């Protein structure tokens with residue numbers, strides 16, 4: 001029995017401690033962490049620099065609210081905008097909230113330009129969160145079912161299909177923005193064509209739309225660039241991020257540029273906790289590691305190593321449909337549902353996840369050792385081989 005609402009299917013294991021790429025349960029058993037709390041603890045567990053920043057800040061000042069200036073928030077915003085080529089940031093506490101801010105920017109931007117019922121184009125297979133606006137934006141009926149009425153103002157397109165977005169442009173004069181993940185995360189590590197975002201940028205420019213990227217999962221070094229869009233040549237109008245930004249400290253950010261950066265003014269949006277001292281102290285320490293510690297480059301290198309190892313190791317397995325990776329967003333797609341692999345891996349001392357029923361998803365630490373990466377591949381490949 002539990003007093004917690006049963007919104008999650010939980011595995012019967014309780015971790016009490018973490019260090020680097022491992023977590024430990026109550027019995028002291030070690031688990032190699034191939035999931036990092038769903039792309040959150042990219043620097044690994046109990047990271048010394050993050051722990052130090054948090055404890056120093058906790059002993060100094062936790063929270064004052066956004067009624068006052070917050071030094072670490074100013075510093076974090078300056079760094080995020082410089083590193084992304086953007087102009088300003090709204091801070092909040094989660095991915096869904098960052099996306100709410102982006103959607104409010106899109107709508108207000110539309111209204112400011114005389115569009116009374118603005119539409120945002122969103123993609124099939126996407127995931128944007130569990131709040132009413134973000135579950136409406138999400139391209140997965142399971143997330144929406146039972147929560148109708150959904151919000152109006154969304155138009156759907158297939159992922160990785162620029163032509164369908166062009167067709168919407170030709171027929172719909174109410175569109176104000178395109179909102180898209182650079183790599184589908186919850187949607188099963190779907191990686192679009194290399195020029196997908198560049199082409200979307202072109203369509204957005206031709207139609208005076210905002211290009212808004214959901215980098216909640218793909219940001220913060222995860223794909224081998226600080227932000228996934230930096231693999232291409234474009235600049236987005238809005239980027240949202242969260243997960244890996246605080247390495248476990250909840251923080252979300254909506255980062256804007258140009259006209260999109262001028263939309264939210266005093267009284268239009270807010271958050272009590274957003275960007276408080278503690279969250280920003282953690283995120284500043286994370287950015288130190290990502291930018292000066294060579295962690296982003298390491299993620300790119302590890303990703304190539306693991307995709308290569310998976311391809312070699314699983315070459316003869318006809319259960320495997322495709323092996324995909326962008327940095328350390330890794331997916332092994334099988335021809336059949338494989339939900340039991342999660343418990344099998346747990347038994348074997350490895351944390352993994354299965355997305356959309358048949359994709360083994362790995363989101364491991366960005367700074368792990370070669371040996372840890374190799375061990376992760378070996379365990380997963382053995383488990384897939386052992387499926388009957």
Ligand SMILES: *Cc1c(COP(=O)(O)O)cnc(C)c1O
Nearest residue numbers: 094095096127128129185216217
């Ligand atoms: C996890 C995720 C979200 C939601 O973030 P929360 O912090 O759970 O609200 C939104 N978009 C993407 C792409 C995600 O992976």
